[in-house]
Amino acid sequence: MATKRLTKATVEALKPGVARLIVWDQGPGAIRGFGVRVLPTGRKVAIFKYRVRGAGRRGIARWFTIGELGPGLTFSKAKDTADRLRADVIAGGDPARDTKARALAVIESDRLAKERTFKALADLWIKRKAALRSLVQVKRIIKTHLEALHGQDVATITYADVETLVEKVQDRAPFMARQVTLVLRSILDLGVRKAWLVGNVAARIEIGAPHPGRDHILSDAELARVWIAADGMGWPYGKAIQLLILTAARRGEVMGLDWAEIDIDAATWTLPAKRAKNNEKHLIHLSPQAVEVLGSLSDTKDCRVPKSGLVFSTTGNTPFSGLSKPKKRLDDAAKVKDWRLHDLRRTAATAMSEMGFSVQVVERVLNHRGMSRSGIVGIYQRSELLPERKAAIEAWAAKVEALVSGTALAPNVVPITTARR
Numbered sequence: 001m002a003t004k005r006l007t008k009a010t011v012e013a014l015k016p017g018v019a020r021l022i023v024w025d026q027g028p029g030a031i032r033g034f035g036v037r038v039l040p041t042g043r044k045v046a047i048f049k050y051r052v053r054g055a056g057r058r059g060i061a062r063w064f065t066i067g068e069l070g071p072g073l074t075f076s077k078a079k080d081t082a083d084r085l086r087a088d089v090i091a092g093g094d095p096a097r098d099t100k101a102r103a104l105a106v107i108e109s110d111r112l113a114k115e116r117t118f119k120a121l122a123d124l125w126i127k128r129k130a131a132l133r134s135l136v137q138v139k140r141i142i143k144t145h146l147e148a149l150h151g152q153d154v155a156t157i158t159y160a161d162v163e164t165l166v167e168k169v170q171d172r173a174p175f176m177a178r179q180v181t182l183v184l185r186s187i188l189d190l191g192v193r194k195a196w197l198v199g200n201v202a203a204r205i206e207i208g209a210p211h212p213g214r215d216h217i218l219s220d221a222e223l224a225r226v227w228i229a230a231d232g233m234g235w236p237y238g239k240a241i242q243l244l245i246l247t248a249a250r251r252g253e254v255m256g257l258d259w260a261e262i263d264i265d266a267a268t269w270t271l272p273a274k275r276a277k278n279n280e281k282h283l284i285h286l287s288p289q290a291v292e293v294l295g296s297l298s299d300t301k302d303c304r305v306p307k308s309g310l311v312f313s314t315t316g317n318t319p320f321s322g323l324s325k326p327k328k329r330l331d332d333a334a335k336v337k338d339w340r341l342h343d344l345r346r347t348a349a350t351a352m353s354e355m356g357f358s359v360q361v362v363e364r365v366l367n368h369r370g371m372s373r374s375g376i377v378g379i380y381q382r383s384e385l386l387p388e389r390k391a392a393i394e395a396w397a398a399k400v401e402a403l404v405s406g407t408a409l410a411p412n413v414v415p416i417t418t419a420r421r
Contacts, residue, residue: 005029006036008075016042024049025082033089034082036069044069046078048085053092064095116196118157118187119150124194125187136277138183140252145169145180154191159201166205181205218347222336224403226344229333235305236312237326239293244341246290246397248348248366250277251341255319257311264298267291271367282367285390287397348396355399357392365389 003026004010014023016038025034037045046066051059066081067073085095122142129135148165149157162184170177181202188200218226223245230241244254253271261270269284276282286294297305306313312320323341331337345366352362364385 006034006075006079011036011044011069011075014038014044016040022047031079031082031086033086034079046073046075046082048082048095050085050089050095052094053089062094062096064099116154116191117150118146118152118154121154121191121194121196122146122150122187125190128190133278135279136275141176141180141183142187145176146184154188155197157188157197157201159204162202162205178207181207216339216343216346217350218336218339218343220403222334222339223344223347223400225334226330226336227400227404229330232333233326233330235297235300235302236314236320237323237330239297240312240320241330241341241344242293243290244344245348245400246287246293247284247393248345248352248396249284250345251323252319255312255321255323259306259308259311262286262294262311264291264294276367278367280367283384283386284367285386285393287394289397289401351399352392352396355392355395357388357395361385361388361392365392 002021003024005027006023006025011023014021014036018040020040021038023036023038025031033049035047035049037047039045045068048064048066049061050064051057051061064085066078066085069075069078088095088098126135126139126142129138132138146165149161152161166177166181166184169180185200185202185205188197188202191197192200227242227245230238230245232238233241240254243249243257244251247254247269249269249271253275256275257269261272262268263270264286267286267288267290269286271282271284273279273281294311297311298307304314306316309316310319314320327341331339349362349366352365353359
């Protein structure tokens, strides 16, 4: 070991030897404990040697490696670091211990960041909301609209992150933006309660007014034109629309239809609870017209149409998606404006009611938990009304067929029971 006043020039002049050499800063203005280790390879490493406050001369000397001198660490920076470390020691600090603690804190922070992702929090939230009637829809919102946040540490989610996300949804679907905001708020509230994050940044996002209830019911002429246009589009979208019309099922239920759910011989479709909005298994009667639509798919020679698994899938693994473009083509072909697919369900329910079927029957056809299945009525009225439901859906399908085959809106109308794709 040697001592001399360490400056940039003196350090640059140090030459490596056969053995490792340590030169300590010494002289006026020197930083006690600051040194440079010169390795036989020529590498020069800035170091700092100290004893913790109160240990005295008998205390064990501790070494702290500041770093290798070079482009990434100039002598000036190394000297400033040593000066700061010396001040920490005088104040009672322990650079080696403190650095280790900071390193461990970083490791722990990284571990928590990987564990406390938005997806992990959302999964925990879902477990606590298992009894939620709209859980299937909420899961879809989390998967589809909040996917951008899934891998992010919840503690790093900013107001700008959630504002941008909600604005994107707002541009596509204003009503859904409200639902997304409400779900996001609730999930982040759980994060606050679990101390995963300090505050709920989504609480500042303005929630729009509730979407006004829609009452659009397609006229007979509009319904006929939609059927004809869908028939012209074929599989998958057109046939899915025809099945939507005939079954009065929900869009997601039809688009996710699996051949395993269908019993053609019994003319029934058993919707599993996991795919139903109210988490209840539901039997859907298939009218002869609906059986005809499905039969046209199972009998087709088109190799694209699945013979098993998902009925309306172009990939074989996921339901047909990207519905906005085919919906626009359907609108243009049918010349029907300002309507959405859910209006088909409302149109069917209205028609069945007008044909004399009771509210209880219509609600069971729709698998809808309305007034007739709540409160004291719901407790004592447990009948599934299967014969009445079958009659209602068949009467509705017969009306659709009559509208399509009897319309004078297009000369190329083909009756439902003979139309095939």
